[in-house]
Amino acid sequence: MIITIGREFGAGGRTIAKLVSEALGLEIYDKDIVRETVKSSGLEEQLVQQEEEERKASDSFWRTLSSYAGSYYNDTQDEIHDLQKAIILKFAKQGPCIIIGRCADVILKEAGYDCLNVFLYADELHCAMRAGELTNITDATELQKYLHKKNGARESYYHHYTGKKWGDAHNYDMVLNTGTLGYDMCVKMIIDAYRQAQENDASDNND
Numbered sequence: 001m002i003i004t005i006g007r008e009f010g011a012g013g014r015t016i017a018k019l020v021s022e023a024l025g026l027e028i029y030d031k032d033i034v035r036e037t038v039k040s041s042g043l044e045e046q047l048v049q050q051e052e053e054e055r056k057a058s059d060s061f062w063r064t065l066s067s068y069a070g071s072y073y074n075d076t077q078d079e080i081h082d083l084q085k086a087i088i089l090k091f092a093k094q095g096p097c098i099i100i101g102r103c104a105d106v107i108l109k110e111a112g113y114d115c116l117n118v119f120l121y122a123d124e125l126h127c128a129m130r131a132g133e134l135t136n137i138t139d140a141t142e143l144q145k146y147l148h149k150k151n152g153a154r155e156s157y158y159h160h161y162t163g164k165k166w167g168d169a170h171n172y173d174m175v176l177n178t179g180t181l182g183y184d185m186c187v188k189m190i191i192d193a194y195r196q197a198q199e200n201d202a203s204d205n206n207d
Contacts, residue, residue, distance in 0.1 A: 001201065002092055002113055003116045006172070007119065011179070012186075014100065020187055024096075029099045033088065051077045089108075106162040106164065106171075119172045119174070119176070121176075131146060173193065
């Protein structure tokens, strides 16, 4: 079974994923996906990081314009997404692991993998405080704008490539408020859910 973690920016996704991976002894894939994408594509790492979770409205505009003109619009983000999809499936094939973001929940479900799909969110104050630590932005208004931009981009990207609503509880097995529950409780709940799911799977196979 594979754990996928979607997260709002500043909700502690990477921190919680790391704690879960340490407790369960699972490989965790996040920046590794970026490195593999750079290696496979020859693109600059900065470009991959900029494109991998942001869907620009201008891309759709130019794609539509090109279709009317009978020409081809080369969408770098589509190329990156396709590469990362292949990389995610490669990592999943190697065994149980944790994969962060990048539509992994839908990619793996469509490929027939058993997953525990988790989404992490928090109130704006909690996310802003965490984002301030990560970015060194100190102005409250700028922090709010930054959060809205990051989360808006992730929402648009997820919807574009999956057709589903990012953060909608119906699309996940667990949706946890990290600000209210705290990181330690979220880690415990994910671990317990993972172990229970494994037990259920083993029981089903023995029936």
